[in-house]
Each structure stands twice: as structure tokens, then as C-alpha cells.
Amino acid sequence: MITLGFHGGARTVTGSKYLLECGGETLLIDCGMFQGLKELRLKNWEPTPFSTTGLGAVVLTHCHIDHCGFLPRIVRQGFAGPVFCSQPTAEILPIVLADTAKLQEEDAAFFNKAGLTRHEPALPLFSQADAQSAVRRLAPVAYGAPFQAGRRFTVRLFDAGHILGSAMAEVTVQDQDRTVKVLFSGDVGRYDAPLTPDPDPPPDCDYLLIESTYGSRLHSGEHPHDELEAVVRKVLATRGILLIPAFAVGRSQQILFILKELQNLRRIPALPIHLDSPMAFETTAIYLRYLAGRQVKLDAIQGGGSIASPNVKLHKSQQESRQLSELAGPAVIVSSSGMMSGGRVLHHAQNLLPLSSTVVAFAGFQAEGTRGRRLIEGEKTVRIHGALVPVRAEVVDLGGFSGHADYQDLLTWTSGISRPPKTVFVVHGENSAAEDFAQKLRNQRRWQAVVPSMHQTAEL
Ligand SMILES: [Zn+2]
Ligand SMILES: [Zn+2]
Structure with a gap:
């Protein structure tokens, strides 16, 4: 049996x-x-x-x-x-x-x-x-x-x-x-x-x-490049921060690749981009090595599939992460976890959700009961580390990144x-x-x- x-x-x-x-x-x-x-x-x-x-x-x-x-x-x-x-x-x-x-x-x-x-x-x-x-x-x-x-x-x-x-x-x-x-x-x-x-x-x-x-x-059919360009343009206008909660393995690298490509194509300016994830440091190298070896469509990425760029900063330590609290917009922070259920993104969310100049863009499925799901569904307050945080930021779901x-x-x-x-x-x-x-x-x-x-x- x-x-x-x-x-x-x-x-x-x-x-x-x-x-x-x-x-x-x-x-x-x-x-x-x-x-x-x-x-x-x-x-x-x-x-x-x-x-x-x-x-x-x-x-x-x-x-x-x-x-x-x-x-x-x-x-x-x-x-x-x-x-x-x-x-x-x-x-x-x-x-x-x-x-x-x-x-x-x-x-x-x-x-x-x-x-x-x-x-x-x-x-x-x-x-x-x-x-x-x-x-x-x-x-x-x-x-x-x-x-x-x-x-x-x-x-x-x-x-x-x-x-x-x-x-x-x-x-x-x-x-x-x-x-x-x-x-x-x-x-x-x-x-x-x-x-x-x-x-x-x-x-x-x-x-x-x-x-x-x-x-x-069904996914919207919108191209990830167009969606990302649109949210970057929003914070260029508000001079705020674009916060992208994203899983540190894979999704974060994908976002950085596309931001770089948009920059190379001069669709967006070289604004400061911060990847704030202790995991990203270690995983980016693994990711790039395998992508290069598996003939994934790297030719689609101008600039040779590198995320390295003078305006991209990777943050590893807690101290570097905390310094981002002082960050002036327009700028991008990519941080995990992707559903805002834990990790460093929480402390950025606590600082940035109350500001109307902020755009929060989710780049993956948000499970029932997560802060990500609540924000996408339009809740006006979320609880983070025991505190009620008002949401004045614009919240966007980047369906093209699923x-x-x-x-x-x-x-x-x-x-x-x-x-x-x-x-x-x-x-x-x-x-x-x-x-x-x-x-x-x-x-x-x-x-x-x-x-x-x-x-x-x-x-x-
Ligand atoms: Zn799964
Ligand atoms: Zn999965």
C-alpha cells in the first residue's frame, strides 16, 4: 500500500x-x-x-x-x-x-x-x-x-x-x-x-x-521593466523612497538587474539604490555564477548581467542598515523579507510607511495574513514590532515580477x-x-x- x-x-x-x-x-x-x-x-x-x-x-x-x-x-x-x-x-x-x-x-x-x-x-x-x-x-x-x-x-x-x-x-x-x-x-x-x-x-x-x-x-501581462520604471518615476516626482520588499535570493537580484538595465537605456536616472539584506552579499555571487552557466537569457540584460554599479550599494551590517533611516529621496531600498513578515524591511517600513512621499512596491505573492497582503488590500495601519504604524505611502503590486x-x-x-x-x-x-x-x-x-x-x- x-x-x-x-x-x-x-x-x-x-x-x-x-x-x-x-x-x-x-x-x-x-x-x-x-x-x-x-x-x-x-x-x-x-x-x-x-x-x-x-x-x-x-x-x-x-x-x-x-x-x-x-x-x-x-x-x-x-x-x-x-x-x-x-x-x-x-x-x-x-x-x-x-x-x-x-x-x-x-x-x-x-x-x-x-x-x-x-x-x-x-x-x-x-x-x-x-x-x-x-x-x-x-x-x-x-x-x-x-x-x-x-x-x-x-x-x-x-x-x-x-x-x-x-x-x-x-x-x-x-x-x-x-x-x-x-x-x-x-x-x-x-x-x-x-x-x-x-x-x-x-x-x-x-x-x-x-x-x-x-x-x-492571470498576471496583468505588464512587462516588469515598465512596471519598475513607473514606480521609480513616482518617487522621482515625490522625492521620496521607493521601498521594495523582496526575497533576498533571486527576486532581489532580478530587481537590481532590471533597474540597471533601465538605467543603461536611460529610461531612469542613476538614482541611489540600496540593497539592504545580509543574505544578498553571499547569494549574489552564487546566483550570477549559475545564471552564466545555464545560458539563461542574460543577453537580455545590457551591461553584461552585472548588478555592480557606482549607484548601487549593498549593505551587510546592522549599522549600515540603520544609517538608511537618514536616507534622502529620491532613492530605492530593496530589502527582505518579501512579504514583510520579518527581517530588516520592517524597520524601513516603520520609518517610511507614514510618509506620503514613499512608494512601497511588492514584487511577489503576498500570503493571507502577512503585512504585505494587508497593505495591498489597502489597510491604513499595520502593526510592526508592537507599534501601530499609519500608512500614508502609496502601495503598488508589481505583478510582472511574480x-x-x-x-x-x-x-x-x-x-x-x-x-x-x-x-x-x-x-x-x-x-x-x-x-x-x-x-x-x-x-x-x-x-x-x-x-x-x-x-x-x-x-x-
Ligand atoms: Zn511556494
Ligand atoms: Zn517558491
């Missing part, structure tokens, strides 16, 4: 954890942290719904926190098996996990100091030492090459075109005299996107898990599958997006599509 448990990324976009079980062996696909709504974040603290000491192996599709951020927690709880992922993911993950652990520790310390905790004392979900232990479990594999993740599971990774190192995972399960192929889409990228290759076509499979972040939406396929892209991607899967599980989407997309698969593909619930287990 083969079972598949949905322990996150089910009727929500965060916390992706899918557990395959066969003949007493287990394999976990993704080990994401829940983010956004409080009821979801609290789920990170619940007892893990499977045995972590008995878990055979983990496969990670990519290094976004909602797919990898819970890994140090299960290592802390005794998981000691291999963690398979692509080579770029293995290089970026140590930086991401160390940063996540640091934020966990800082948040706990802040809550304890401010007396804002009902738990005495507030604890981090995991420590930097746990993050280091998790990194020691990493086993990088090449795209396309099959590998064993236990006796019963054979896995292949394909490029998902979502961010550097992102993968979809095909798992072939050997159950006595039958083999069953399960394809996990991971997060599916967009076609013709700057700096990422198109997603690989999906192989045929018996069961498909497909993400549905934009399962009910790293996710919209529903049309997802349907195009599924057209690569020739034999209908027995069941398609629509995951990694908020309730309505997942239901909408399941309906589209039923109507347009005539596929059997279901939306699993959290902690549901299906027999394959």
Missing part, C-alpha cells in the same frame, strides 16, 4: 510537506514553514504529524521558506536522514536557513525583552545550531539523474523555472509488484521570464500534485502530459484558488482533480 499525506501546502500556500509512505518506508517532499495567518503560524508549534526519527529522507523542491524553512525543526526532533535537492539549492540553503534561524532567535529575544509573550520565556522554533545540523544533511543531485531515496523510492528532479535551483520531483514508488509514479510540481515558474528558464515539461505520471498559487488569476505561473501558464504546463493522471491533487493555493483551478482541470482537461485538506491522507 502506498499513502500520501498532506501536512502543509493544502488549502494554503505555505508549510508544504507531503509524506509518501510505502512498506514502512517514508519520504517527505518539502519541509516548509507555515507563514501568514496566526492560526497557520501556530501550526509550526504543533507536534509534527509524523515520526521525524523514523523518516527516511527528504526531497526539497527549492529554497523558499515555505518549502524548506521547517527542516531545522525536524532535525532538532531527531531526523537524521539525507536531504536531497538540486546543487544550487544546496548552496543557497545554508544562507537561507541561517538567516531564518537568526530571525527566530531575534524575534524570541525581542518578545522576551518587550514582555510581549505569554509563554515564559518565548523560544525560537529552532536555533542557528539546528540550522547548521540541517545543512550537514544536504545531498545535492543533478537535474534529470535518477537517485534512490530509500529502497522503494527512485527520484528525478526537473527544472521548475521558478527561482534558481527550483525543481519538480518525480518519485517512482516500488510497491511489491507495481510501480507508481508521483509528480510533485513544486512551485512552477513562468514562461519567458527574465533570468529564469522556462519550466521543464512534466513527465507522464500516475498522480500529480500541482501548485495553484495563482490558480484563479515567480509563479498563473492559471493559463499552469494549463500550458500540464499540456505536456499525454496520459491523464489517475488523480491530480491541487495543492499550494488558498482555498478558492485551489478549488478554481481544480475545476479548470476538470472542465478543460477532463482530469480527475481534487483539493486535499490539511493532514488528509490519500491511498495511491
Whole structure:
């Protein structure tokens, strides 16, 4: 018997954890942290719904926190098996996990100091030492090459075109005299996107898990260059600061690339640009090396794909970050986290949101319950570090920068599958997006599509 448990990324976009079980062996696909709504974040603290000491192996599709951020927690709880992922993911993950652990520790310390905790004392979900232990479990594999993740599971990774190192995972399960192929889409990228290759076509499979972040939406079709130029022009007029919350790996580099290109094309002047992220220093080099090696459309970027420019400053230390409080506009600050759920962007937001000269431009999906989502929905106050901050800034959603396929892209991607899967599980989407997309698969593909619930287990 083969079972598949949905322990996150089910009727929500965060916390992706899918557990395959066969003949007493287990394999976990993704080990994401829940983010956004409080009821979801609290789920990170619940007892893990499977045995972590008995878990055979983990496969990670990519290094976004909602797919990898819970890994140090299960290592802390005794998981000691291999963690398979692509080579770029293995290089970026140590930086991401160390940063996540640091934020966990800082948040706990802040809550304890401010007396804002009902738990005495507030604890981090995991420590930097746990993050280091998790990194020691990493086993990088090449795209396309099959590998064993236990006796019963054979896995292949394909490029998902979502961010550097992102993968979809095909798992072939050997159950006595039958083999069953399960394809996990991971997060599916967009076609013709700057700096990422198109997603690989999906192989045929018996069961498909497909993400549905934009399962009910189409991207505006606006070009990222035009969108970015427009928001830069706004702060040139107000002489304010353009604050772009962005994930430090991938999205930040993409924004800097395009700003540089706009500058080279003389569509915007060389205004001061500050990349304020402790992770960006370390990841930019990794990113550029892989992009150059993978023949991504770097020729689209004038200036040789470099983000280096006299007007671009990278800030690493806390002290450098604090100096940005004095920054005079017009200028750009790119800082993480991308959903304003933590990190340095918070202290910039606290300073800049009350100013009508500020433009805040979001460059990715904003999950339910995050400050980013509230701001996009037009809330006039947000709480940051316990204080109510009034919002007088203009808030813009840069749809052209989304790293996710919209529903049309997802349907195009599924057209690569020739034999209908027995069941398609629509995951990694908020309730309505997942239901909408399941309906589209039923109507347009005539596929059997279901939306699993959290902690549901299906027999394959
Ligand atoms: Zn992602
Ligand atoms: Zn995701």
C-alpha cells in the first residue's frame, strides 16, 4: 500500500510537506514553514504529524521558506536522514536557513525583552545550531539523474523555472509488484521570464500534485521593466523612497538587474539604490555564477548581467542598515523579507510607511495574513514590532515580477502530459484558488482533480 499525506501546502500556500509512505518506508517532499495567518503560524508549534526519527529522507523542491524553512525543526526532533535537492539549492540553503534561524532567535529575544509573550520565556522554533545540523544533511543531485531515496523510492528532479535551483520531483514508488509514479510540481515558474528558464515539461505520471498559487488569476501581462520604471518615476516626482520588499535570493537580484538595465537605456536616472539584506552579499555571487552557466537569457540584460554599479550599494551590517533611516529621496531600498513578515524591511517600513512621499512596491505573492497582503488590500495601519504604524505611502503590486505561473501558464504546463493522471491533487493555493483551478482541470482537461485538506491522507 502506498499513502500520501498532506501536512502543509493544502488549502494554503505555505508549510508544504507531503509524506509518501510505502512498506514502512517514508519520504517527505518539502519541509516548509507555515507563514501568514496566526492560526497557520501556530501550526509550526504543533507536534509534527509524523515520526521525524523514523523518516527516511527528504526531497526539497527549492529554497523558499515555505518549502524548506521547517527542516531545522525536524532535525532538532531527531531526523537524521539525507536531504536531497538540486546543487544550487544546496548552496543557497545554508544562507537561507541561517538567516531564518537568526530571525527566530531575534524575534524570541525581542518578545522576551518587550514582555510581549505569554509563554515564559518565548523560544525560537529552532536555533542557528539546528540550522547548521540541517545543512550537514544536504545531498545535492543533478537535474534529470535518477537517485534512490530509500529502497522503494527512485527520484528525478526537473527544472521548475521558478527561482534558481527550483525543481519538480518525480518519485517512482516500488510497491511489491507495481510501480507508481508521483509528480510533485513544486512551485512552477513562468514562461519567458527574465533570468529564469522556462519550466521543464512534466513527465507522464500516475498522480500529480500541482501548485495553484495563482490558480484563479492571470498576471496583468505588464512587462516588469515598465512596471519598475513607473514606480521609480513616482518617487522621482515625490522625492521620496521607493521601498521594495523582496526575497533576498533571486527576486532581489532580478530587481537590481532590471533597474540597471533601465538605467543603461536611460529610461531612469542613476538614482541611489540600496540593497539592504545580509543574505544578498553571499547569494549574489552564487546566483550570477549559475545564471552564466545555464545560458539563461542574460543577453537580455545590457551591461553584461552585472548588478555592480557606482549607484548601487549593498549593505551587510546592522549599522549600515540603520544609517538608511537618514536616507534622502529620491532613492530605492530593496530589502527582505518579501512579504514583510520579518527581517530588516520592517524597520524601513516603520520609518517610511507614514510618509506620503514613499512608494512601497511588492514584487511577489503576498500570503493571507502577512503585512504585505494587508497593505495591498489597502489597510491604513499595520502593526510592526508592537507599534501601530499609519500608512500614508502609496502601495503598488508589481505583478510582472511574480515567480509563479498563473492559471493559463499552469494549463500550458500540464499540456505536456499525454496520459491523464489517475488523480491530480491541487495543492499550494488558498482555498478558492485551489478549488478554481481544480475545476479548470476538470472542465478543460477532463482530469480527475481534487483539493486535499490539511493532514488528509490519500491511498495511491
Ligand atoms: Zn517558491
Ligand atoms: Zn511556494
